[in-house]
Amino acid sequence: MSVGLGHLWVYLETTPLLGLVGTLAAYVFAEALSRRLGHPALANPTLIAILLLVLFLLVTRTAYATYFQGAQYVHFLLGPATVALAVPMHANLAQIRRSAAALLPALLAGSLVAAGSAMLIARALGAPARVVLSLVAKSVTTPIAMGIAERIGGQPSLAAVFVLITGLTAAVLVGPLLRALGIRDWRAVGLAAGTAGHGLATARVLLLSETAGAFGGLAIGLNGVLTALFAPLLIRLLAWLPAWPLGG
Amino acid sequence: MLQALLTLLLCQFLGEIAANALALPLPGPVIGLLLLLVLLIARGGPDEPMRAASQRLLQYLSLLFVPAGVGVITQLDVLGRNWLAVALSILVSTALGVVVTGWVMARLSRPR
Numbered sequence: 001m002s003v004g005l006g007h008l009w010v011y012l013e014t015t016p017l018l019g020l021v022g023t024l025a026a027y028v029f030a031e032a033l034s035r036r037l038g039h040p041a042l043a044n045p046t047l048i049a050i051l052l053l054v055l056f057l058l059v060t061r062t063a064y065a066t067y068f069q070g071a072q073y074v075h076f077l078l079g080p081a082t083v084a085l086a087v088p089m090h091a092n093l094a095q096i097r098r099s100a101a102a103l104l105p106a107l108l109a110g111s112l113v114a115a116g117s118a119m120l121i122a123r124a125l126g127a128p129a130r131v132v133l134s135l136v137a138k139s140v141t142t143p144i145a146m147g148i149a150e151r152i153g154g155q156p157s158l159a160a161v162f163v164l165i166t167g168l169t170a171a172v173l174v175g176p177l178l179r180a181l182g183i184r185d186w187r188a189v190g191l192a193a194g195t196a197g198h199g200l201a202t203a204r205v206l207l208l209s210e211t212a213g214a215f216g217g218l219a220i221g222l223n224g225v226l227t228a229l230f231a232p233l234l235i236r237l238l239a240w241l242p243a244w245p246l247g248g
Numbered sequence: 249m250l251q252a253l254l255t256l257l258l259c260q261f262l263g264e265i266a267a268n269a270l271a272l273p274l275p276g277p278v279i280g281l282l283l284l285l286v287l288l289i290a291r292g293g294p295d296e297p298m299r300a301a302s303q304r305l306l307q308y309l310s311l312l313f314v315p316a317g318v319g320v321i322t323q324l325d326v327l328g329r330n331w332l333a334v335a336l337s338i339l340v341s342t343a344l345g346v347v348v349t350g351w352v353m354a355r356l357s358r359p360r
Contacts, residue, residue, distance in 0.1 A: 019315075023314050023315060023318075024311075026314070027311045044310075045310060046310045046313050046317065047317075049311075049314045050317035050318055050320065053314065053318045054320065057318070057321055058321070064318065064319060064321050064322050067315075067318065068315060068319075071314070071315035072315065074311065074312060074314065074315050075312065075315040077305065077308075077312050078277075078312045078313070078316070079257075079260045079276075079277045079280075080257055080260055080277075080305060081305040081306060081308075081309055081312055082260075082280065083256045083259045083260050083280040083281050083283075083284050084284075084301070084302035084305045084306055085281055085302075085306070086259075086281045086282070086284035086285040086302075087284075087288070087294050087298065087299060087302040087303075087306075088302075088306070089281075089285055090285060090288040090289065090294065099357065101356065102353055102355075102356035102357040103353065105352055105356060106348075106350075106353035106356060107349065109348050109349065109352050110345045110348045110349025110352065113341075113344050113345055113348045114341050114342065114344060114345025114348075115341075117337075117340060117341040117344050117345075118337045118341035119337075121333070121336055121337040121340055122330075122333045122334065122337040125332065125333035125336060125337070126330075126333060127333040127337070128330070130326060131326060131330050131333070131334060135334070135337055135338070135341075138338060138341070138342075139341075139342070139345055142309075142313045142316075143277065143309070143312070143313075144275065144277070144281075146275075146316055147276070147278060148278075151267075151273060151274070151275050155323060156316055156319070157316055157317065157318075157319030157320050157322065157323055158320065158323050158326070158327075160313055160316045160317045160319070160320070161317055161320045162334070162338060164313070164317065166338050166342050169339060169343075170342050170345070170346060173343055174346050177343060177346050177347055177350075178347075178350045181347065181350070181351065183350050183351065183354045185353070185354045187353060188349075188350045188351075188353035188354040188357065189350060191349055191350070191353045192345075192346045192347075192349040192350035193346070195345060195349040196342050196345030196349060197342065197346070199309070199310075219349075224278065224281075225274075225281070225282065228273070228274045228275060229273070229274065231273070232273040
């Protein structure tokens with residue numbers, strides 16, 4: 001890097017524009033790339049944008065705090081966006097009431113099994129508390145998951161990445177797994193996608209059936225609120241097991 | 249539009265206050281979500297500006313996770329040491345979540 005460029009860089013690092021422009025540019029590029037590839041499940045724009053920015057920060061040896069000075073303006077909007085999830089939830093209320101007798105037990109069982117098994121497996125394989133507690137909300141839509149992780153002593157950034165990977169995994173698994181079990185009810189397929197894999201898996205099943213998409217949509221909001229409620233209880237419950245408590 | 253944005257921010261604000269003052273286990277924005285939901289039920293649904301504002305925000309939801317996701321750069325050492333535990337945990341628990349939810353729902357749903 002020449003002296004002139006070096007000076008320019010020192011200046012850029014002090015302005016929030018770098019992080020802001022970088023975030024938007026990486027996302028616009030990632031979205032265009034995903035569209036060009038025909039929106040395959042694994043070419044998720046958010047994941048591509050994150051990878052690009054991480055590479056950029058590593059190569060330019062820029063501190064995350066420096067990047068976040070600008071990126072915080074985007075990040076801030078997550079709060080009101082989480083609140084805004086109430087609007088699609090309200091639109092689904094009638095549907096939720098109509099199928100509550102099947103929907104709520106299925107949601108509760110799937111949600112508890114996903115969160116509990118994630119913690120147990122990670123813990124059994126020796127992952128430290130920070131990682132285990134960031135896995136609890138991995139099936140929950142990202143804004144709620146990050147809030148939960150922060151609240152229970154996990155790490156919001158780890159949670160955000162775990163949520164993305166979980167969504168991609170569920171998007172790939174939901175069709176083949178349920179077909180193998182002979183489950184063809186679109187309401188069940190949609191609810192499973194939304195409960196285990198939030199918006200990413202729901203977008204996948206929406207391509208197959210609108211009913212599946214609608215049930216995925218209700219599962220996303222309900223599972224977020226449900227997991228926020230049971231996460232602290234689940235952690236306390238698992239603390240009774242041997243090879244716990246979460247010290248490491 | 250401005251009023252709808254103010255409502256969203258106010259719900260979040262009250263949610264954060266409630267979460268901290270009452271030491272609730274729920275994150276502030278989730279309490280805000282529940283507050284807005286109660287408000288919407290009381291009013292019989294969102295008005296047009298609220299519908300537009302929330303739709304606009306949620307349309308860009310996947311962009312809004314990017315700054316936090318990049319924060320994984322501060323956790324690369326932890327991830328590097330625990331990648332197998334994380335990968336297996338996510339793979340198995342996600343498969344179990346899909347199967348249990350789908351199976352219970354299919355069992356309990358009335359055929360139509």
